[in-house]
Amino acid sequence: MINLGVLLRIQGRLTAARRQYEEALQLKRTLGDYTGEALALNNLGNIAAQMGDYPAARLYFQQALQIYESLGRQRDQGMAYSNLGLLTFLEGDYPGAVTQSRQAMAIAARLGDRTTLAYAATHAAHALAAMELWEPAAEAYQQAVDLREEMGETLLMLESQAGLARIAFARGNAAAALELAAPLIPHLQKGELGSSEQPFRLYLTCIQILRHHRDGRAADLLRTAAGLLLNQAAKITAVADRRRFLQEVSAHTQLLAWADEAGIDVMVDHPAE
Numbered sequence: 001m002i003n004l005g006v007l008l009r010i011q012g013r014l015t016a017a018r019r020q021y022e023e024a025l026q027l028k029r030t031l032g033d034y035t036g037e038a039l040a041l042n043n044l045g046n047i048a049a050q051m052g053d054y055p056a057a058r059l060y061f062q063q064a065l066q067i068y069e070s071l072g073r074q075r076d077q078g079m080a081y082s083n084l085g086l087l088t089f090l091e092g093d094y095p096g097a098v099t100q101s102r103q104a105m106a107i108a109a110r111l112g113d114r115t116t117l118a119y120a121a122t123h124a125a126h127a128l129a130a131m132e133l134w135e136p137a138a139e140a141y142q143q144a145v146d147l148r149e150e151m152g153e154t155l156l157m158l159e160s161q162a163g164l165a166r167i168a169f170a171r172g173n174a175a176a177a178l179e180l181a182a183p184l185i186p187h188l189q190k191g192e193l194g195s196s197e198q199p200f201r202l203y204l205t206c207i208q209i210l211r212h213h214r215d216g217r218a219a220d221l222l223r224t225a226a227g228l229l230l231n232q233a234a235k236i237t238a239v240a241d242r243r244r245f246l247q248e249v250s251a252h253t254q255l256l257a258w259a260d261e262a263g264i265d266v267m268v269d270h271p272a273e
Contacts, residue, residue: 181206
């Protein structure tokens with residue numbers, strides 16, 4: 001159930017993924033499988049955060065963390081803190097996000113957990129960049145890029161590289177920003193970044209940089225991104241969930257605003273599940 005949920009989430013079928021995780025949670029609780037219960041809670045937190053339901057995401061992540069702490073599963077505690085770091089960033093508490101993410105980084109570094117370390121470094125960098133602490137943000141993004149490269153995780157590496165592109169652009173180095181963003185663009189054109197934690201933020205990053213350079217690919221990327229976003233929204237069954245997905249996630253609202261300004265009309269072809 002959990003593996004199917006992960007696949008459905010990557011495909012953008014968030015309601016269907018959540019249903020799989022909820023079924024897995026009930027089964028794991030019935031079986032008394034606490035590790036499996038925490039994993040299901042963690043995945044429900046990821047779905048809730050992606051759909052813009054931040055209070056629910058926090059509750060899921062905190063429940064998962066409590067189970068991991070009771071079981072003494074330090075590696076999983078690190079990932080839980082990393083998830084809380086990203087959530088706290090999305091909620092707009094940047095100092096809190098840095099604290100949570102660095103807690104995850106400390107645990108991961110001690111255990112040699114490169115995967116969690118890469119995630120947590122990226123989450124810390126998001127928050128540091130939001131506070132315009134450019135040097136430590138760039139160092140954290142670069143740490144994540146290096147780790148992902150070591151592990152051969154090219155697509156996940158690009159999420160951290162996009163952060164470096166945003167920093168370069170914010171600091172007035174548009175040429176460096178374009179060079180850093182360039183490897184993302186072919187993947188975005190083909191919609192291949194479903195495994196990304198914030199795929200539509202990646203589109204925003206590249207569109208902004210391409211627009212600055214008056215590159216015609218910006219309009220095509222905006223049309224692609226708006227189509228993907230609205231088709232994902234159309235698959236969300238509950239009206240309240242769909243509204244939250246489109247209106248409570250800042251990257252989503254910004255993307256739709258740009259599409260509206262550009263007069264982009266998107267055909268939605270996937271009904272709610």
